[in-house]
Amino acid sequence: MYPVLDAILRAPADQAWALLWREGQETVEVLRGTTADVARLADIPAAEEGHPVLAMVPFRQIAERGFAVRDDGTPLRVLTGTAYERVPVEAVVAALPTGEVEVTDERFSVSDEDYAAIVSRVIEEEIGNGEGANFVIRRDVLAHTATEPATAALTWLRRLLTDERGAYWTFAVHTPGHTLVGATPERHVSVEGGRVRMNPISGTFRHPADMADLEPAFRSFIADTKETEELFMVVDEEMKMMSQICTDGGRITGPYLKQMAHLTHTEYLLDGRSDADPRDVLRLTMFAPTVTGSPMENACTVITRHEPGGRGYYSGVLALLERDADGGEQLDAPILIRTAHLDDEGTVTVSAGATLVRHSDPVSEVAETTAKASGMLAALGLRPRRDISYAVPLAELDGVAEALGARNESLSPFWLSPQEARPDPDLLGRRVLVVDAADTWTQMLAHQVRHFGMAARVARWDEVTEQDLAAVDLVLFGPGPGDPDDPDDPRVTRLRDLLAARLAAGGPVLAVCLSHQILSRLAGLDVTRLERPNQGVQLPVDLWGHPARIGFYNTFVPRPGDAVVERAGVGTPLEAAVDPAHDAVVGLRGPGVASIQGHAESVLSRDGLGVLHRLIRHALGHEAGFDTEMSDIRRPGGKVS
Ligand SMILES: C=C(O[C@@H]1C=C(C(=O)O)C=C[C@H]1O)C(=O)O
Numbered sequence: 341m342y343p344v345l346d347a348i349l350r351a352p353a354d355q356a357w358a359l360l361w362r363e364g365q366e367t368v369e370v371l372r373g374t375t376a377d378v379a380r381l382a383d384i385p386a387a388e389e390g391h392p393v394l395a396m397v398p399f400r401q402i403a404e405r406g407f408a409v410r411d412d413g414t415p416l417r418v419l420t421g422t423a424y425e426r427v428p429v430e431a432v433v434a435a436l437p438t439g440e441v442e443v444t445d446e447r448f449s450v451s452d453e454d455y456a457a458i459v460s461r462v463i464e465e466e467i468g469n470g471e472g473a474n475f476v477i478r479r480d481v482l483a484h485t486a487t488e489p490a491t492a493a494l495t496w497l498r499r500l501l502t503d504e505r506g507a508y509w510t511f512a513v514h515t516p517g518h519t520l521v522g523a524t525p526e527r528h529v530s531v532e533g534g535r536v537r538m539n540p541i542s543g544t545f546r547h548p549a550d551m552a553d554l555e556p557a558f559r560s561f562i563a564d565t566k567e568t569e570e571l572f573m574v575v576d577e578e579m580k581m582m583s584q585i586c587t588d589g590g591r592i593t594g595p596y597l598k599q600m601a602h603l604t605h606t607e608y609l610l611d612g613r614s615d616a617d618p619r620d621v622l623r624l625t626m627f628a629p630t631v632t633g634s635p636m637e638n639a640c641t642v643i644t645r646h647e648p649g650g651r652g653y654y655s656g657v658l659a660l661l662e663r664d665a666d667g668g669e670q671l672d673a674p675i676l677i678r679t680a681h682l683d684d685e686g687t688v689t690v691s692a693g694a695t696l697v698r699h700s701d702p703v704s705e706v707a708e709t710t711a712k713a714s715g716m717l718a719a720l721g722l723r724p725r726r727d728i729s730y731a732v733p734l735a736e737l738d739g740v741a742e743a744l745g746a747r748n749e750s751l752s753p754f755w756l757s758p759q760e761a762r763p764d765p766d767l768l769g770r771r772v773l774v775v776d777a778a779d780t781w782t783q784m785l786a787h788q789v790r791h792f793g794m795a796a797r798v799a800r801w802d803e804v805t806e807q808d809l810a811a812v813d814l815v816l817f818g819p820g821p822g823d824p825d826d827p828d829d830p831r832v833t834r835l836r837d838l839l840a841a842r843l844a845a846g847g848p849v850l851a852v853c854l855s856h857q858i859l860s861r862l863a864g865l866d867v868t869r870l871e872r873p874n875q876g877v878q879l880p881v882d883l884w885g886h887p888a889r890i891g892f893y894n895t896f897v898p899r900p901g902d903a904v905v906e907r908a909g910v911g912t913p914l915e916a917a918v919d920p921a922h923d924a925v926v927g928l929r930g931p932g933v934a935s936i937q938g939h940a941e942s943v944l945s946r947d948g949l950g951v952l953h954r955l956i957r958h959a960l961g962h963e964a965g966f967d968t969e970m971s972d973i974r975r976p977g978g979k980v981s
């Protein structure tokens with residue numbers, strides 16, 4: 341009846357195959373084919389009509405971007421479809437094996453106590469040292485089965501198809517030595533006819549065992565600041581990626597709920613357009629901040645410091661390439677979480693991580709990793725199954741839609757709306773060099789700068805020469821991880837030299853976050869740690885008479901004092917904007933110079949666009965006279981001229 345499925349089920353172990361049930365579909369895609377291991381994403385072969393290509397992308401692939409990773413040798417494996425069909429979900433469930441698969445020797449790779457200790461260390465030593473705002477550290481549940489992997493995977497897939505809900509993909513993929521089965525909630529990225537979508541999910545509500553507690557517990561989850569801020573942080577990090585890939589940036593919709601059998605998550609959808617090749621989109625988005633952290637590059641380093649062993653396929657992606665009707669290639673790539681990996685020795689691995697932020701509680705992060713593994717572990721028969729047939733749809737509870745919608749009131753309208761270009765005639769065509777200090781906020785900054793009509797180019801700190809500085813109208817020095825005073829960090833040293841050179845040459849400068857701190861040091865101010873980091877929080881500040889709500893991602897701050905820089909050979913005093921609540925210098929300005937501690941470009945900056953615009957105008961010597969209401973892009977027909 342279903343020849344491809346039947347052929348797989350007759351001898352599952354002897355061939356390579358995949359069964360994929362994608363969100364919203366009534367059928368399961370069944371794929372049989374040949375496998376090959378390739379070195380790079382660019383080597384993934386093209387899909388032909390009716391012959392999709394499915395790649396298993398391991399976490400170690402991130403080495404392609406030059407980021408730190410433990411090389412555990414897990415292959416980038418490609419399954420090229422030679423036979424393909426769609427089978428109704430019920431027919432698949434009816435055909436899959438129902439036999440017992442015995443799973444024994446269950447243990448954690450990292451104990452509860454050790455994981456809690458890691459959480460405390462990450463908060464203290466990483467977030468507390470300005471290394472970033474959020475980091476995802478994983479641990480593994482390990483077990484053993486004597487059933488051969490292909491049959492075990494098909495049996496567990498059946499359980500997932502009947503027991504799980506809300507998944508983006510429910511799937512099993514079998515290849516020699518590497519078998520994956522799971523139900524993942526999260527789309528990493530998809531590309532379809534030039535439309536690029538990402539789906540950051542963060543904030544995890546663990547369903548209580550007693551259904552009577554569900555509603556009150558859920559209501560306090562929805563109101564929880566930590567869970568809300570955690571989601572904003574990952575949206576910011578994914579918007580950095582979207583800004584780089586999509587010429588028109590991208591907009592945010594949501595928040596929505598993703599209700600599963602054991603957990604409910606909060607999420608946003610990001611939507612933009614790009615004509616980039618799907619392989620490039622994959623490379624530039626390796627990997628999601630929801631499974632690594634932010635800033636993403638440094639998160640990879642932090643992961644190697646705190647996680648023993650490599651990640652295998654965990655937090656990598658499956659990538660399905662298909663040829664569409666117009667001959668273009670489509671990509672759909674879910675994140676490999678809530679997934680079991682089986683090897684030839686019968687080792688079963690289910691990994692799970694939690695997003696650690698400045699106000700994480702070690703005990704509840706331990707519980708979160710356990711809860712995230714529980715859906716898969718229930719399919720393995722290691723945890724109780726949850727009856728989902730009577731669960732209330734949480735999104736429909738009174739007031740929930742309003743509470744979720746209200747979260748957007750504090751966000752930047754710029755990123756929530758379709759963006760029309762609003763060129764400022766004074767800035768039109770002016771050249772901006774955006775110096776990237778290992779944090780791609782620079783992509784969001786460049787996007788907003790272009791929105792003002794300027795021509796922006798982003799270059800990494802180690803590529804920028806002093807000649808490059810001289811060739812542009814404005815140098816925008818960007819944010820970055822680390823301690824602005826660290827004498828052993830070549831990045832910090834280089835930024836300081838470039839900034840000093842630009843100041844000495846007398847050209848316009850705008851410095852953001854880490855670069856604001858380095859500028860402050862050059863100006864003679866002390867820069868010290870905050871008592872509690874402001875990593876991922878919106879704060880009200882007064883910027884020289886303009887009140888604004890701005891997103892902050894910093895651990896260090898410059899302290900008030902006399903600020904003077906050498907500018908074209910002349911000692912030039914800078915005027916500080918001070919946040920008295922934190923005893924912090926949140927902005928500096930002087931002739932041709934402006935800087936800001938917060939991130940005007942952040943989704944968390946309700947008033948960000950207007951602030952960035954004013955700072956740029958200031959640095960370029962256009963003090964007044966232009967409509968600073970520019971940030972209010974919601975005004976219908978609001979014209980800037
Ligand atoms: C890291 C995992 O999940 C991710 C982290 C989440 C969180 O910290 O709230 C939620 C969903 C996923 O994006 C995992 O399942 O291992």
Ligand SMILES: NC(=O)CC[C@H](N)C(=O)O
Binds near residue numbers: 471819821852853
């Ligand atoms: N986003 C940033 O540039 C952060 C600057 C610095 N690493 C701090 O944490 O204070």
